[in-house]
Amino acid sequence: ETGVTQTPRHLVMGMTNKKSLKCEQHLGHNAMYWYKQSAKKPLELMFVYSLEERVENNSVPSRFSPECPNSSHLFLHLHTLQPEDSALYLCASSQGGVRGDSPLHFGNGTRLTVT
Amino acid sequence: AQSVTQLDSHVSVSEGTPVLLRCNYSSSYSPSLFWYVQHPNKGLQLLLKYTSAATLVKGINGFEAEFKKSETSFHLTKPSAHMSDAAEYFCVVTGSSNTGKLIFGQGTTLQVKP
Numbered sequence: 001e002t003g004v005t006q007t008p009r010h011l012v013m014g015m016t017n018k019k020s021l022k023c024e025q026h027l028g029h030n031a032m033y034w035y036k037q038s039a040k041k042p043l044e045l046m047f048v049y050s051l052e053e054r055v056e057n058n059s060v061p062s063r064f065s066p067e068c069p070n071s072s073h074l075f076l077h078l079h080t081l082q083p084e085d086s087a088l089y090l091c092a093s094s095q096g097g098v099r100g101d102s103p104l105h106f107g108n109g110t111r112l113t114v115t
Numbered sequence: 116a117q118s119v120t121q122l123d124s125h126v127s128v129s130e131g132t133p134v135l136l137r138c139n140y141s142s143s144y145s146p147s148l149f150w151y152v153q154h155p156n157k158g159l160q161l162l163l164k165y166t167s168a169a170t171l172v173k174g175i176n177g178f179e180a181e182f183k184k185s186e187t188s189f190h191l192t193k194p195s196a197h198m199s200d201a202a203e204y205f206c207v208v209t210g211s212s213n214t215g216k217l218i219f220g221q222g223t224t225l226q227v228k229p
Contacts, residue, residue: 004158043159043205043219056216090158101147101166101209104217106158 003027006091006107013081014115021076021110023091030095032074033104034066037088049074081114088112117142119208121220129228134178134193136223138206141187148189149207149217150180159205165189176200201227 004025013019025032034046048056049068063085065077074091088109094102122137140148147166151159163174170182180191189206206220 006158040221042221045216048216058216092158101164103149103161103164104151104159106160108156108158 004091004093004105004107006089006110008110009108010111010113012113012115013078015081015083017081018077018079020078021089021091021112023074023076023107025072025074025091025093025105025107027093027095027105029093029105030071031093031102032068032071033092033094034074034076035090035092037090037109039087043090047076078112081112083114086112086114117146117208117218119206119218119220121204121206121223123223124221125224125226127226127228128196130198131195134191134196134200134225136191136204136206136225138189138191138220139187140189140206140208142208147209148180148182150174150178150189150191151205151207153203153205153222155202162191162204196225196227198227198229201225 007022031050033048036044036046045058046060047066052068063080067075088111090109091107092104094104096102118141120139128134145167149164150162152162153159162178163172163180165172165182173179178193180189182189203222203224205222208218
């Protein structure tokens with residue numbers, strides 16, 4: 001039990017599908033993040049939410065749409081993805097808002113394959 | 116601009132021998148620095164954190180790192196490797212803005228041989 005739970009663990013979808021990734025944190029943190037981890041590349045920050053408001057959108061394509069209904073839940077809605085979007089998508093949370101020195105607590109990720 | 120470079124993409128050690136994973140950073144101000152570990156099919160876990168207090172930082176599982184400002188380094192060490200230490204290790208530095216942007220290194224894969 002990591003304190004940050006992501007579902008599903010694995011997802012295979014076609015380019016015309018619509019799916020959603022879910023993240024739930026049980027740590028009482030007030031900031032949540034989506035990261036993309038591709039092979040041979042550093043982690044890429046996609047979205048940051050603090051107190052349920054988006055504070056950073058790192059120029060992510062519009063085919064990725066985040067949603068943060070409350071401080072414990074974070075979603076990533078996916079539609080018309082491309083094969084290059086195949087990656088491990090990691091959710092994280094932190095306490096103390098989005099100060100850069102707040103340690104991140106990660107979920108185990110969703111392995112996404114776009115066919 | 117802030118950046119971080121992990122000098123080795125792959126390190127192989129024998130069980131019971133010391134571990135050294137090297138990290139250099141570049142920052143225009145006093146950064147916070149972290150080491151995270153990622154085991155296969157898992158998320159990242161914080162090993163240790165430096166935030167301008169003691170320059171020698173002790174972390175979990177016997178790891179420690181020393182902040183050396185003159186060398187802009189933050190190398191991770193462990194006196195004796197264990198098979199369970201085999202994983203991917205990431206050195207991380209805080210970005211320039213206050214928006215939660217961390218700069219991740221490309222990672223070092225640690226292999227531990229029996």
